[in-house]
Amino acid sequence: xxxxxxxxxxxxxxxxxxxxxxxxxxxxxxxxxxxxxxxxxxxxxxxxxxxxxxxxxxxxxxxxxxxxxxxxxxxxxxxxxxxxxxxxxxxxxxxxxxxxxxxxxxxxxxxxxxxxxxxxxxxxxxxxxxxxxxxxxxxxxxxxxxxxxxxxxxxxxxxxxxxxxxxxxxxxxxxxxxxxxxxxxxxxxxxxxxxxxxxxxxxxxxxxxxxxxxxxxxxxxxxxxxxxxxxxxxxxxxxxxxxxxxxxxxxxxxxxxxxxxxxxxxxxxxxxxxxxxxxxxxxxxxxxxxxx
Amino acid sequence: xxxxxxxxxxxxxxxxxxxxxxxxxxxxxxxxxxxxxxxxxxxxxxxxxxxxxxxxxxxxxxxxxxxxxxxxxxxxxxxxxxxxxxxxxxxxxxxxxxxxxxxxxxxxxxxxxxxxxxxxxxxxxxxxxxxxxxxxxxxxxxxxxxxxxxxxxxxxxxxx
Numbered sequence: 001x002x003x004x005x006x007x008x009x010x011x012x013x014x015x016x017x018x019x020x021x022x023x024x025x026x027x028x029x030x031x032x033x034x035x036x037x038x039x040x041x042x043x044x045x046x047x048x049x050x051x052x053x054x055x056x057x058x059x060x061x062x063x064x065x066x067x068x069x070x071x072x073x074x075x076x077x078x079x080x081x082x083x084x085x086x087x088x089x090x091x092x093x094x095x096x097x098x099x100x101x102x103x104x105x106x107x108x109x110x111x112x113x114x115x116x117x118x119x120x121x122x123x124x125x126x127x128x129x130x131x132x133x134x135x136x137x138x139x140x141x142x143x144x145x146x147x148x149x150x151x152x153x154x155x156x157x158x159x160x161x162x163x164x165x166x167x168x169x170x171x172x173x174x175x176x177x178x179x180x181x182x183x184x185x186x187x188x189x190x191x192x193x194x195x196x197x198x199x200x201x202x203x204x205x206x207x208x209x210x211x212x213x214x215x216x217x218x219x220x221x222x223x224x225x226x227x228x229x230x231x232x233x234x235x236x237x238x239x240x241x242x243x244x245x246x247x248x249x250x251x252x253x254x255x256x257x258x259x260x261x262x263x264x265x266x267x268x269x270x271x272x273x274x275x276x277x278x279x280x281x282x283x284x285x286x287x288x289x290x291x292x
Numbered sequence: 293x294x295x296x297x298x299x300x301x302x303x304x305x306x307x308x309x310x311x312x313x314x315x316x317x318x319x320x321x322x323x324x325x326x327x328x329x330x331x332x333x334x335x336x337x338x339x340x341x342x343x344x345x346x347x348x349x350x351x352x353x354x355x356x357x358x359x360x361x362x363x364x365x366x367x368x369x370x371x372x373x374x375x376x377x378x379x380x381x382x383x384x385x386x387x388x389x390x391x392x393x394x395x396x397x398x399x400x401x402x403x404x405x406x407x408x409x410x411x412x413x414x415x416x417x418x419x420x421x422x423x424x425x426x427x428x429x430x431x432x433x434x435x436x437x438x439x440x441x442x443x444x445x446x447x448x449x450x451x452x
Binding site for chain 2: 038055108109
């Protein structure tokens with residue numbers, strides 16, 4: 001199908017975009033890479049009166065280190081993140097998840113901010129920023145707030161952003177020394193939305209005992225799901241197969257996924273446990289290797 | 293009806309047109325420029341038939357508005373061959389029966405154009421991953437993969 005009519009704005013600066021967003025509020029949609037919004041328009045599932053195209057705002061396209069975190073501008077293309085040596089070095093979890101987002105043609109246009117603000121529960125980036133306890137920076141005319149990832153994803157395709165707020169930056173904190181991470185997922189074909197995905201982050205002390213663990217899952221709830229109980233049983237333990245197995249059981253037990261055409265709830269729970277176990281093992285392998 | 297004047301380059305030629313802002317780049321190429329080699333299958337970014345090259349990168353032209361291509365440099369399937377001489381990727385598809393009905397072919401060709409430029413000596417697994425975003429409803433994937441391999445060799449041999 002073809003998109004419904006709309007008024008098109010292509011502001012050359014963030015300030016002008018924010019002014020337009022305030023002016024049109026609920027009747028406006030911000031257009032980032034368009035890889036989720038344009039299909040919704042083509043199907044007429046979304047009918048915004050105003051489209052505010054952010055693609056002419058170069059100041060939102062950057063990857064840089066900032067105060068111990070990797071800061072990524074909202075309009076940074078996913079492909080640029082995938083190719084960035086700085087991302088590989090400072091945020092291996094993001095680097096590992098990036099090639100799993102859609103296909104390379106999608107990542108050539110798709111943006112980091114677009115994927116996060118769209119908040120699809122099967123998407124990879126929301127789980128990455130959640131597992132790392134990252135944050136999202138929102139701007140409105142004359143104001144800015146930093147929203148922790150756990151509070152940003154509110155419900156299915158719904159974020160904490162107000163109608164006059166724009167997501168401008170994602171912040172991925174650098175894990176402490178002796179940390180490792182892994183992102184694993186199961187999808188029917190490469191590039192499809194994952195049935196289940198798991199982002200794992202671990203930190204060990206000098207004696208090889210787990211001092212921190214985080215598991216964030218995709219595809220098993222309306223938002224990224226933090227498996228807090230599983231993480232809790234790991235801390236203070238050594239990273240053994242038995243410990244991972246116990247944590248994986250906690251992951252499966254704690255989930256209430258929906259069933260759909262592609263997978264039953266039971267299957268999703270099972271896959272989540274298996275992926276959690278493998279992701280933890282892989283994350284521990286990365287300690288001292290890929291991680292800093 | 294909201295319209296904008298745009299100026300862009302397609303296959304080396306400059307165009308200036310006025311477009312309705314809701315017109316997708318794919319429809320603009322086909323209807324306004326009459327470059328009907330770019331095909332539209334699903335119109336929501338899944339099938340890959342509409343893949344073109346924009347400023348050097350493969351993109352879905354059904355997920356862009358023509359107005360967004362203002363100032364851009366595009367390459368479509370019509371720009372691959374040089375006169376009567378097919379591009380090495382096209383030759384490889386011909387020689388290895390990499391197409392049956394041909395509907396998906398332009399998208400596969402443009403995808404490979406960028407992929408083989410970035411990764412001139414790919415493994416078969418890498419080829420399959422790169423082609424995962426293009427659907428062939430004749431399911432001619434085996435020969436498409438063979439054609440992609442042959443295309444990589446041809447490009448390496450010709451230094452393109």
